[in-house]
Amino acid sequence: xxxxxxxxxxxxxxxxxxxxxxxxxxxxxxxxxxxxxxxxxxxxxxxx
Amino acid sequence: xxxxxxxxxxxxxxxxxxxxxxxxxxxxxxxxxxxxxxxxxxxxxxxxxxxxxxxxxxxxxxxxxxxxxxxxxxxxxxxxxxxxxxxxxxxxxxxxxxxxxxxxxxxxxxxxxxxxxxxxxxxxxxxxxxxxxxxxxxxxxxxxxxxxxxxxxxxxxxxxxxxxxxxxxxxxxxxxxxxxxxxxxxxxxxxxxxxxxxxxxxxxxxxxxxxxxxxxxxxxxxxxxxxxxxxx
Numbered sequence: 001x002x003x004x005x006x007x008x009x010x011x012x013x014x015x016x017x018x019x020x021x022x023x024x025x026x027x028x029x030x031x032x033x034x035x036x037x038x039x040x041x042x043x044x045x046x047x048x
Numbered sequence: 049x050x051x052x053x054x055x056x057x058x059x060x061x062x063x064x065x066x067x068x069x070x071x072x073x074x075x076x077x078x079x080x081x082x083x084x085x086x087x088x089x090x091x092x093x094x095x096x097x098x099x100x101x102x103x104x105x106x107x108x109x110x111x112x113x114x115x116x117x118x119x120x121x122x123x124x125x126x127x128x129x130x131x132x133x134x135x136x137x138x139x140x141x142x143x144x145x146x147x148x149x150x151x152x153x154x155x156x157x158x159x160x161x162x163x164x165x166x167x168x169x170x171x172x173x174x175x176x177x178x179x180x181x182x183x184x185x186x187x188x189x190x191x192x193x194x195x196x197x198x199x200x201x202x203x204x205x206x207x208x209x210x211x212x213x214x215x216x217x218x219x220x221x222x223x224x225x226x227x228x229x230x231x232x233x234x235x236x237x238x239x240x241x242x243x244x245x246x247x248x249x250x251x252x253x254x255x256x257x258x259x260x261x262x263x264x265x266x267x268x269x270x271x272x273x274x275x276x277x278x279x280x
Contacts, residue, residue, distance in 0.1 A: 007090045007147035011097070011140055018136050022256050029263040036270040043274065 052259055059252040066245040073238040081235075090148040092238055095223065096246035098141035102206050104134030104250060105175070109203035112196035121265070122258075124192035127199050128182060129257035133250060135175050142168055163216050167209040174202045 074092045081088035111127035114120070146156050159165040178198055185191040213220040223229055229236055 003087050003147045003151050007144045010143050026260050
């Protein structure tokens, strides 16, 4: 029974690491993109 | 909300519900196996993990062909995204297999008795090298072209690993052979549902991983626009 529990625990741990890894990188990039867009807007306004 | 996001939400919900049903089937519906006992329930996640790994490498193979034919960036993105999922799920299959092997074969990793263990390790190393190749190359077009060729050639290791248990017939059981599956009806139903669930999970993860790669491209594009503007 302990092997069964360990196998499923490792499976779920790896799955969560993979899924949350993607999700956190997505969030970070979305924030960075927003900041870059704002910087570009400011630049355009300054130029005009 | 764009189309990708709607698809993402829909796939998240379907995969989540299917995974809960799969867990119910594995732990409450499928009967206890007479010889191995409860440890046999590892099989319901071990085989689908290996299936997703192999299928993901097949998609990398197809994406490689598509990239070499058309040279479109999206196929490169699909190729490396799928290879990443393939490595993750093959590693899961190896680990869950090891937890099954210990009580069944009395060894965590009897690689001398079972050729598949050696072949799956080589398979993982081949795909680790795929990512090393990508990391070393700087030019994006060259990186995509080399990775596409590598992804096509590397796929040769997948059928070799899959067929090894049929060719050598040592320790690893063969689930599907000419004599049937050796599973009772509830066990077979549980197994097939888990296969379907993992396939759905693969497409869900692929969509999110591709979206992540697109975001990286968009951020790079914006940085270029911003900094080239500064220089100009």
